[in-house]
Amino acid sequence: MTRPKTISLVVPFYNEGGGVDGFARSISAIAAGLPAYRFEIICIDDGSRDSTLRELLALHQRDPRFTVIELSRNFGKEAAMTAGIDAARGEAVIPIDADLQDPPELIGQMIAQWEQGAEVVLAKRTDRSSDSYLKRQSASLFYRFHNALSGLKIPENVGDFRLMDRVVVDALRQLPERQRFMKGLFAWVGFKTVTLEYSRQAREVGMTKFSGWKLWNFALEGITSFSTVPLRIMTYLGITGTLVTSLYALYIVIRTLLHGVDVPGYASLLVAILFTGSLQLVGMGILGEYVGRIYMESKQRPIYVIRHCHRALASATDSDTTQASTHG
Structure with a gap:
């Protein structure tokens, strides 16, 4: 039998x-x-x-x-x-x-x-x-975001x-x-x-x-486990920022040669510094997520x-x- x-x-x-x-x-x-x-x-x-x-x-x-x-x-x-x-x-x-x-x-x-x-x-x-309603919408957003970033598609x-x-x-x-x-x-x-x-x-x-906090951390875990796209995005943002900054610097040099030294703009300078600093902190945070995963895996607990x-x-x-x- x-x-x-x-x-x-x-x-x-x-x-x-x-x-x-x-x-x-x-x-x-x-x-x-x-x-x-x-x-x-x-x-x-x-x-x-x-x-x-x-x-x-x-x-x-x-x-x-x-x-x-x-x-x-x-x-x-x-x-x-x-x-x-x-x-x-x-x-x-x-x-x-x-x-x-x-x-x-x-x-x-x-x-x-x-x-x-x-x-x-x-x-x-x-x-x-x-x-x-919040859980349904956040779940839908997670699936779309994860599947857009990762080559591995999770069924919704x-x-x-x-x-x-x-x-x-x-x-x-x-x-x-x-x-x-x-x-x-x-x-x-x-x-x-x-x-x-x-x-x-x-x-x-x-x-x-x-x-809500645990779900947010769970979503981060899922994205960083199966995709390096966030790191690539920060690389592209850095390259874009460098190009834009270089073009703006060239513009400043040409304008100074043609029209002399203008009165410095405090507001625009502050915005530029804060934006660049925030972008760096975000990039460090994303990098930290991946380094943290390497650290936890290396313990082999x-x-x-x-x-x-x-x-x-x-x-x-x-x-x-x-x-x-x-x-x-």
Whole structure:
């Protein structure tokens, strides 16, 4: 008798207390409707400060399909997702958020597309009315800006919710970056891709963990991870500024020779100095972003540290109380 294929769900949790049981019920119902597959649900507690870990451990005791990976502190969603993907043992892996905004009901359709030969099945949001106006507009601006600057195109309105074949997961695990922008890494590895559309629902519990400031830094991370165009733009601005300044200097010399020394213009001089100084500071800031990335990558610290892994039939390495990333 053929062994059933395993589907791994990767679910980062951070301060999702009160939503664990609802999430478990939804996923269990989906798994019951797909009896031909074996499900493992890898729940990563990313240093939660509420009851999330306690609820996850209780869930693991009730249902061994739920694996609980406890990180030693809050490393961020990208690192938590990486930890789950590293731990996944299934033939297909599906990252999904615990807030149920990404509908688990889509999992069956994803698996069907995968069985038909797709190696990546994307879930694209067609309706984001549950998000605020500012978040919708900023997301749209980010996608347009990123795809204009980078040779790597990120699909618009596609989040982390997707199905990936084992060959895709193995390719992802070969990427050594410590500063990880997962949407970009997912797109970078490529493979045969199809897209499913869905309407995004409101969160079941809790509030978003991404403030406007975090989203801004996240956008910078994405742009600097996959494009050097900002550096090139500053080079072009510098060349343009040099040419304009040289032409203006030539004009001043010719005007002085023909008409004598004019009264110096304080306002124009101040504007020129302030503009040039601001441009230099912006250029230094952009350069600093890239130097900072080099600095962080050169440390070669692990992406995450596991305090404990609670897994049914755990191997010797899974039972260790402290582990480091396989990338580290």
